[in-house]
Amino acid sequence: MTLFLIIAAVLWGIGWVTGAPTRARWAMIGVLYLAVVLAKAVLPVGHPIQLTLGASLGEWLLLGGFAVIVIGYRFGLRALKARVTKSEPRAPAAPDMEITRNMRHILLREIGGPGQKKLKEAKVLVIGAGGLGAPVLEYLAASGVGTIGVIDPDVVEITNLQRQVIHRDEDIGRPKVFSAMDAMTAQNPYVKVRPYHRTFDAETVDLLDDYDLILDGTDNFDTRYLVNAACVAKGKPLISAAITQWEGQISTYKAHEGGPCYECVFPERPAPGMVPTCAEAGVAAPLPGVLGTMMAMEALKEITGAGQGLMGRLMIYDALYAETRTIKIKKRHDCPVCGS
Numbered sequence: 001m002t003l004f005l006i007i008a009a010v011l012w013g014i015g016w017v018t019g020a021p022t023r024a025r026w027a028m029i030g031v032l033y034l035a036v037v038l039a040k041a042v043l044p045v046g047h048p049i050q051l052t053l054g055a056s057l058g059e060w061l062l063l064g065g066f067a068v069i070v071i072g073y074r075f076g077l078r079a080l081k082a083r084v085t086k087s088e089p090r091a092p093a094a095p096d097m098e099i100t101r102n103m104r105h106i107l108l109r110e111i112g113g114p115g116q117k118k119l120k121e122a123k124v125l126v127i128g129a130g131g132l133g134a135p136v137l138e139y140l141a142a143s144g145v146g147t148i149g150v151i152d153p154d155v156v157e158i159t160n161l162q163r164q165v166i167h168r169d170e171d172i173g174r175p176k177v178f179s180a181m182d183a184m185t186a187q188n189p190y191v192k193v194r195p196y197h198r199t200f201d202a203e204t205v206d207l208l209d210d211y212d213l214i215l216d217g218t219d220n221f222d223t224r225y226l227v228n229a230a231c232v233a234k235g236k237p238l239i240s241a242a243i244t245q246w247e248g249q250i251s252t253y254k255a256h257e258g259g260p261c262y263e264c265v266f267p268e269r270p271a272p273g274m275v276p277t278c279a280e281a282g283v284a285a286p287l288p289g290v291l292g293t294m295m296a297m298e299a300l301k302e303i304t305g306a307g308q309g310l311m312g313r314l315m316i317y318d319a320l321y322a323e324t325r326t327i328k329i330k331k332r333h334d335c336p337v338c339g340s
Contacts, residue, residue: 098190102144108306115304116144122303125149125211127200127227129176131288132217132241132295134166139296141184141191145303148184149211151196151204152176163285205230213302215295216240221269228253228262232338238262239298239310241291245281246320248291251329252298252310255338259311260331264338287319 105111105119122145126133129152140148156164156171156179164176171179177195184193198204200223208214214236216227224240231238232255240262241250255261294315301307315326333339 098144101188101190105143110306111300111304115306118303118305119144119300120146122213123147123149123211124213124215124299124303125151125207126215126217127151127223128217128219129164129166129180130154130160130217130219131163131243131283132292133176133215134164134180135289135292136215136217136295136299137180137184138166138187139293140299141188141193143296143300144188145191145299147192147194147211149194149196149207150177150180151198151200151207152180153197153199159279163283163288165289200227202226208234208236211236213299214238215299217292217295221266224262224266225269229337232256232261237302239295239302241295243283243287243291246284246287247316247318248287249314249316250291250294250298250310251314252302254311255331257311258331260329261335261338264332264335265314265329267332267335284319290317290319 099106102116102119105116106113108115111119124140124145124147126136126140126148129137129150133150133152137148137150152175154176156167156174156176158169158172160167160176161169161172166183167176167179168183175195175197177197181193181195184191196204196207200207200218205226208230214227214231216224216238218224218227219242224242228238228240230236231253235256237256238253238261239250240253241248251265253259253261255264294317298310301309312329313326314329315324317324331338
């Protein structure tokens with residue numbers, strides 16, 4: 001029997017070295033055992049192999065029977081364990097990671113689960129991925145707005161990086177919409193971003209049809225008037241802001257609900273040179289962050305219905321003297337865009 005044990009150990013070692021499954025190793029030892037039993041049963045008494053194997057046929061059969069009992073017991077325990085595990089109630093599923101991500105919103109009474117669901121189902125178009133668009137896009141993505149469109153024809157320039165925090169130094173030369181998309185999806189992989197590397201003009205106004213809410217962060221009056229006219233025509237709410245040097249302003253325009261439109265408040269373009277651009281007059285770096293974040297906040301309120309929005313009010317922020325004032329604005333019945 002000593003020889004049998006040695007051969008069995010060698011077979012097990014070979015199986016371990018070659019990476020053979022445990023079941024295959026036991027099978028080899030089983031074949032060896034059957035060969036021993038067969039030799040004890042067939043060969044005559046006194047044969048050299050008989051003498052080498054030692055023990056009688058009965059003892060070998062007794063050993064085999066004991067092994068069968070042990071194997072049967074183990075299989076029985078395994079089957080019983082599987083049956084008990086199957087009958088036990090399953091542990092609760094791991095919490096949805098998207099729900100966990102937005103839990104601070106869900107805890108707010110004014111938003112809660114229904115409000116977060118509205119954000120998930122909302123489609124928001126942001127016009128401009130520059131100073132105002134950068135914080136707007138970041139916070140819309142962080143807030144869990146389901147679909148975010150961004151349209152902008154420009155590429156990232158080194159002078160943008162002083163205030164357009166969604167872009168990085170390595171993005172210089174890339175279209176802003178793709179740079180912004182990368183940052184947004186890296187921050188929140190659950191949002192869908194639609195980049196449009198083009199100018200918002202008369203040929204692209206139909207993009208508004210695919211969205212529930214429009215945010216205008218552009219820096220020129222021609223585009224602002226065009227966006228406003230398109231939103232009035234299509235019955236879309238518009239949140240618009242503007243900045244220059246140390247000051248900014250923001251309002252929500254919903255002419256389809258009886259509020260004023262942008263042109264009601266600003267019926268005429270300022271004379272050339274009266275309102276210099278950021279490139280001409282400069283701008284404090286955090287200013288677009290302040291106004292852009294306000295735009296994102298008003299968007300969340302507009303989508304969820306929380307609080308009171310800025311329809312009929314224009315908020316003006318003076319960063320240099322840390323002053324904020326709000327003035328009432330009214331619909332003009334002679335407005336060429338939304339008037340009667």
